[in-house]
Amino acid sequence: MNAVSLKPALDMHAEAGSENSAPKAGSASSAPEAATPVAANELLPEKPPLAPVMREPAAAEKPLYVRTPVPDWLIRAIAMALGLALFVAFWSILAKGGRLPTPLETWRSAVQVFGDPFYRKGPNDQGIGWNVLASLGRVGIGFGMAALIGIPLGFALGRFRFLSDMAAPVISLLRPVSPLAWLPIGLLVFKAANPAAIYVIFISSIWPMIINTAVGVRQIPQDYMNVAKVLKLSEWKVFSKILFPATLPYMMTGVRLSIGVAWLVIVAAEMLTGGVGIGFWVWDEWNNLNVPHIIIAIFTVGIVGLALEQLLILAARRFSYE
C-alpha cells in the first residue's frame, strides 16, 4: 500500500510545481488540489480514494509512515555536490605540503584570469579566452576535415566488404599509434607548427568516425536491406532512406568519441608547437612557474571538453528515431 500511495504523491508534486509557474483554468478544475501550492506530503491525507489506509483518523493528522518523496534530481545533485566537496577537501590537504596552490588561491587567480579573458599583449601574452578560441579553432578544422573524410569512408567500408578488407590492416596498424608520434611527420610535410597541429588532430580523431560509421552500416538489420532489395531502390535512395538514417546513431557516437580525442590531443600538440592555444598557455605558465594558472588551465580544458561532449549528446538525441 505504501508503495502505491507514494506514486500519486510524486505525480502531485510534479504537477503542483508546474501549476505554480503557469496556472491554467482547465487543469485546475480537474485537479483542484494541484493548483494550490502545498507540499505533497501535507496534501496526501486529503486524497481519500488514492490511499484508503490514510483515512484512519490517527494517520490523518500526520502520516508518519509515509515517506516524503525525495525527488531523484535532488539526490543526484547532493551526490554531485558531495563529490566535488570531497575533491576540494582532498586538494586542500595536498596543498598543505606547500607545492600546490590552495583551492582559494586558485579561485582568486581564476577570478583575475577570467576577469579579462580577451586581452592582447604581444603574440605570447594573450588572454585565456583567445587561447581557448585558438585551440577550439584548430580542433574545429582538424576534426571537421576528419569528419568530412572519415564518415564517407566509414560508409564505403561498411557497405563494401572488399574495401573493408582492404582497409583493415592499415587501420589496425595506424589506429593505436600515439597522436604525438604523427607530429614530426606533420612538421616535415607542412614546415609550419599550426598546420602540423591541425594534422595531428585530424589523424587522431578520424579513426572513431571511420570505425563507428562502418560498424553502423554493418549493423543495419537485414529486414531494412530486404525492403531495399524488394523495392529495388536506387543506390541513392538506399543511402538516403535506409543507410544514412540507420547509421546516424552510430555515426554520432563516433563523432562524440572523435571530438573527445581531438580535445585531448590538442593540449599536448600545442605544448610542442607553441603559438596561441590552451596547451601552449599551460606550458608557458609552467615556464613562468605560475602553478595556479596551470590548474586553471586544467579546469578550463575539462569544462570545455565536457561542454563539447554534452553538445554532441544533445545533438545525438535529436537524431535518434526511437
Place this chain on the structure above:
Amino acid sequence: MNKYLSIDDVGMVFETKKGPFTALKDINLEIKEGEFVSLIGHSGCGKSTLLNLVTGLLKPTAGAMILAGREISGPGPDRGVVFQNHSLLPWLTCLENVYLAVERVFAAKESKADMKRRAEEALKLVHLEHALHKYPHEISGGMKQRVGIARALSMEPKVLLMDEPFGALDALTRAHLQDELTRIVAATDGGPGRTVIMVTHDVDEAVLLSDRVVMMTNGPAATIGEILHVDLPRPRDRLALAHHPRYMELRAAVLQFLYQKQMKVAA
C-alpha cells in the same frame, strides 16, 4: 488453366559448412490470376524459402519461375512483399513508408501529388487514414502490419507475397486482420493484390483465406505433399464457418496431413 505464376521443377540447395543442404526439391506449382494460395507446413520445411524464391531474394539452384510471362530473375516491385515483422523504416512516418514504395513504381509517370494520393489511398484501404503521420513506434503491431500490407499493395503488384504476415500478432488481432485481408483482397478484385501467396502455419488461417492450400512435406528436400482445394463460397464468414461441415472437413484434412502424414518427430 490460366497460368499466371508457374514454378517449374524448382529446387534449392544451400551451401553450408557441413556441405550442401537440399532445402527444396522438385517444386511444381501453377497459380492462376486472382487466386489466393497458402503455403503451410511445419517450421523448417522451406515454405519461407519458397516464398523468398518467388520474391527474388533467393535464386533457385534448379528450375525456373515465370510470372506473367516473364522469368523471375531477382527481386522487383512487380511483387508486393509483406514481411512477418512488418519491416517498416522507423525513421519514416506511415505515409512516408508507403510513399517510398509508390515513388519507386510511379515516379516516372505521375506527379508528386498523385503519388501522395496513391499512398494515402493505400493507407485508407487498410483503415489507417488516421495514422498517416505517425511513426511506426507510435502504433500497434497490428497497425504496423497493415502499413506493411498498404505498402505492398500501393505498388499495384502482380502478386502479393506474404510471409507469415500475422504470425507475430496476438490471436484477436490476427483474426481481425485476416478479415481485413479478405475484405482488401475482395475490394481490389480486378486490381492489384488479387493474386496472393501466403506462408502460414495456422490451419484456420489457411482454410479461411485460401482458394488452395499447398501443404509441404518436412525438410530436408521438402516438396509439395498435397494440394487442397478450398471450395467454400465467398464471402466467408468466420463465425458461420466455425460450424460449417465442409469447413470442418477441410480443416481436418490439413490437420491430418500435418500431424499424421508429416508428423514432426523432434518438434
